[in-house]
Amino acid sequence: MRIAIAGINHETNTYCKSPTPSSAFYQYRGEKMLQLAGTETSTGGALDRCSELGIESVPILFASTQPSGTIEYSAYDQFKTEILAGIKREQEDVAAGSIDGVFLDLHGAGVVQGLSDLEGDLTQAIRQQVGEAIPITAAFDLHGNISQSMADALDGTFACHLYPHTDMHLRAVEAIDLIVAMIENDFRPVTHVETIPMLVPTTTTMEGIGKDILGKMLAAEAEKDVIDVSWFHGFPYTDIPEVGSHIVVTTRGSREQAQKIAKHLAQQLWQIKEQFLPVSLTAEEALVEASTSERKPVVINEVSDNCGGGAPGDGTHLLRAMIELGMEKACFGFVVDREVAYQAHEAGVGSTISVTLGAKEDDLHGTPLKITAYVKALHDGRLTMLAMAKGSKLNLGKLARLVVGGIDIIVASNRSQTFDQGPFLAVGIDVTEYDVVALKSSNHFRAGFVQLAGKIVTADTPGLTTHKIAHFPRHNAGRPLWPLDDAAAYVSGESF
Ligand SMILES: [Zn+2]
Structure with missing residues (x-):
């Protein structure tokens, strides 16, 4: 056959x-x-x-x-x-x-x-x-x-x-x-x-x-x-x-x-x-929610900037809120910004660089972060998937681990959502040692994080994959459609 x-x-x-x-x-x-x-x-x-x-x-x-x-x-x-x-x-x-x-x-x-x-x-x-x-x-x-x-x-x-x-x-x-x-x-x-x-x-x-x-x-x-x-x-x-x-x-x-x-x-x-219909938390609300958990680490997924749904992955809404809060023992994996990843690789481990990070693809996902960061670790970004699609290759391009205050920020060159601990491990981060682990994904990350997360909190910041699906203009969809239209109805023609 x-x-x-x-x-x-x-x-x-x-x-x-x-x-x-x-x-x-x-x-x-x-x-x-x-x-x-x-x-x-x-x-x-x-x-x-x-x-x-x-x-x-x-x-x-x-x-x-x-x-x-x-x-x-x-x-x-x-x-x-x-x-x-x-x-x-x-x-x-x-x-x-x-x-x-x-x-x-x-x-x-x-x-x-x-x-x-x-x-x-x-x-x-x-x-x-x-x-x-x-x-x-x-x-x-x-x-x-x-x-x-x-x-x-x-x-x-x-x-x-x-x-x-x-x-x-x-x-x-x-x-x-x-x-x-x-x-x-x-x-x-x-x-x-x-x-x-x-x-x-x-x-x-x-x-x-x-x-x-x-x-x-x-x-x-x-x-x-x-x-x-x-x-x-x-x-x-x-x-x-x-x-x-x-x-x-x-x-x-x-x-x-x-x-x-x-x-x-x-x-x-x-x-x-x-x-x-999910409850949408802003970045600030998600961080407050995370702080109430006794069990660590709390994994915060920024659902609205998920490359796995077509978003750029370079959004700064959640990361900005974390930096402004002056968080300690927090890590963010990752922001997609090739320019900054390459800048870090050029400067080398142990250097301190001034960068303009993220929000470069469009004006929906926040504004660029102007930060001075310490380059803690570098990696070629060639990974093997550990949970979802286990065994498949994932090429994130040059990866950099930057440190800003108490926050470790991973920057990747290629677009992807975060599926598992791979990107963190690559730059020497053991997420179980952190209080807050932030990432960008809707649900696939669960396969790699549900076992170790003390709690999962979803942040729904403005973005191309927000849970607020009623916000998108629809010219071609069949209407009425729930939850956009009150008149939406499903009639099966069957009685049960
Ligand atoms: Zn899918």
Whole structure:
């Protein structure tokens, strides 16, 4: 058996001011994709499962990058053309055995200039090329905005269940297993997408209502003939018609069963929607909240400047408040500012430098901090992920640890959110020795910090990934939409 493996994985924040060109993507072609084997990623899961089952995986192209602005059309067109050509080449390679299935590593929130549904366009093009007889399945990020036309082009739509997304590998394994099961048992799954007109602020599944809903989904998934129940939370930082939250159910063949389960869960989500609205604390309020905790360290996540949602990561709102408060035993990991990181590397360890730090990308994320700092440590920023996507490489570029009063500030060159202790350890910081550990991330950091945090406090300063999702202008979204419009309503057409 031979399964082609390909993907374009991007979470597009259409509110970012710059578009994303092809040069911004890291691109694994052919054999190079095999480097992802053994990593806790979707492609890693697909490759590993194929190896385990003695299936020949046929790697085509995998292109991905940090969440950022709308993808340039030429970039998408180049990747799509290459994937289609690669699959066609393998299909026509009769001597090698053609291909028996296609696995795709997708995000679900990809937006291209002039094309709001990247995944819909790509999956339909692949389906058209390979025909109906070849199974196609895909693994997704749960922050996707999903269309029925995309699901119809696929035989299985597996979003990760967990946020932090620590089950990417597992979900890809299930996607490969479905291809194998379809071939061996000759059945055709169907998938129903139930879109709920609601924007969900980033919500972890480790606790609270996110965890409750997850439990209900998994119970529904255990029902006979149900292959998968996915809840795509949706990605609210995008202005496209497909934006919303989606329950996506795949069964062994009954559309009625898929619809019934999806509508039932959608109704339950709609009923508890008010609970998704988080309390937004300013930087100052978050610091007060942190000071009340007996258990240290308190981890403060600045949710609103999360590179993982498309923000620049160079915001200064929280850091400025920490400096103005004259905090002791505090660390901040990290602010993205290439200029300052390079300045520190040039000056060297042991020097004292005057820098203008952060808030250079736009005027939403604060104003630059003019500080004099001691250069305590330097690092090349080449890290291995420790929790989320464990085993994957993360290149933060030149890293510097600056000391300003009682605060250790890490400065990185490349955009990323903070996933785990890696950046701190790299510059000699043991976070357990600090009272306050500040970082920029919405929820993925939890996978790396929940075990050691005495308490987690979320700071929602002004920023591109604020929890205040009603603040973003929406010209293309279907309306009415909760929580923007009082008239928003979910009508399932089902009675329970
Ligand atoms: Zn996600």
